[in-house]
Amino acid sequence: MLIKRSPNGIDLPFPSEITPRALYESRRSFIKQIALGAVGGAALLEMAQREAFAQGTGAKLPAKLNQAYSALDKQTPFKDASSYNNFYEFGTDKSEPARYAGTLKTRPWTVAIEGEVKKPMTLDIDALLKLAPLEERVYRLRCVEGWSMVIPWIGYSFAEIIKKVEPTGNAKYVEFVTLADKKQMPGIGSRVLQWPYTEGLRIDEANHPLALLTLGMYGDVLPNQNGAPVRMVLPWKYGFKSAKSIVKIRFVKDQPRTSWNLSAPSEYGFYSNVNPEVDHPRWSQASERRIGEDGFLSRKRKTLMFNGYNDVASLYAGMDLKKFY
Structure with a gap:
């Protein structure tokens, strides 16, 4: 060792x-x-x-369980969900975010909402906490590497933000920009990605009730390594689509360039829906392992289309999801 x-x-x-x-x-x-x-x-x-x-931990967030959007799967233990993470701003190894994210300062924190909106605004973290009633939702999250977790997240539908800022008719997409601060994030020096980390959605995807603006997990605020103090959780897409430590939300006319798509366009498409029929160029996506539950010698479980969230299927009616991966 x-x-x-x-x-x-x-x-x-x-x-x-x-x-x-x-x-x-x-x-x-x-x-x-x-x-x-x-x-x-x-x-x-x-x-x-x-x-x-x-x-980044320990502050209770009272939230009522939304059973309509809560998976019945066994929940991943907190110790696993908070110690096995993808957060390249703090390192590429799964254990590094938990080790090094203590340098992240989550207060004061503001999120600017701008672009094609009638009411641009900048909200601090307290305003975000109070913008809509907080809900607890138990979501499955599937990562492109072939592992998954089941986590009780706390937040509210991103649609609440959309209603507040009133997008114009030109707003076709939503771009999420995350913090990129070398003083707080040692992984920013890496050339594996272009910084700041950016992600994007079509506006109808962002407006879907499942799209969760997330401020906590397991009854507490988000730990730093899990994307504190505010992130997105999109349970029907691969985990990298759920932007962490967000500082800017832009409503735009054109499809935004996203970090992983820029880095490896043949491997990471804009949509990145969980689709077991579309393999990653270097491995199959047909099965997965549940962290904290499935051992390396256990038989893998079958990956479900849209990660089992079939409510979103209507968003992609008529689209070739092998072409638009």
């Missing part, structure tokens, strides 16, 4: 294990105010949630 050590031979904690200076100083102030009786119960709760949000 290869054990990584620092150049001087001394084992150091990972960045994600180090408490930021601003955070521990805010804790001191928080404790002092408690001792002085300077804050009430509601204020205590808000301060605790803000501190937990700054750490």
